[in-house]
Amino acid sequence: MGLLGDSKVKALLAGLVLSLVVLVGIAALGLLAALSALGNPGAANTPLLLVVLNAAAPYIVALLLDGLVAGLLFVALTIAAARRVSIPRDDRLAGLVRRAERLHPKANSLGLSKRVEPTSEDRMDELKRRYVAGEIGETEFERRMKRLMDGSDDDRARRERKRAEREFER
16 A cells, blocks of 8 residues: 555645645735735835735734644654655665664664564565576575575574675775
8 A cells, every 4th residue: 555545644645735725825915915015005104114014914923833834744744654664675774774773872772773674584585586587596596495494594694794794894
């Protein structure tokens, strides 16, 4: 299911679009009020800036409030969309995330390295894809599949990740 299939994301997006339309409407009305105040004969002896600000003041306040609402809706929409996005699972990406978690303790609290680490099923699916694509032969496929099923591939993958991390740090 895509992002727009989620009712929360749809509601936030609709609210953001509506808020932006209202924002444009308020700005247009405020500009119209400021321009019409210039033609007011009662403001002949008043400084021009004061006349424009006096006429546009309620619209400026409404513009700021609606801008705040639009900003909050945008942040909520971004968070909701980010929570529903699928994160690719890859050994290289997991290594980079683990390195970032070591360097920045607050990043460790997110637990991203566990989310991007490929599972055994992911590794099997990748192995099947490579076999079907003809990148590896049948004997290599069977050997690697047996290693994955025995769990010994996890040890090998861990050693490869550590080696890759050491190379990356150099």
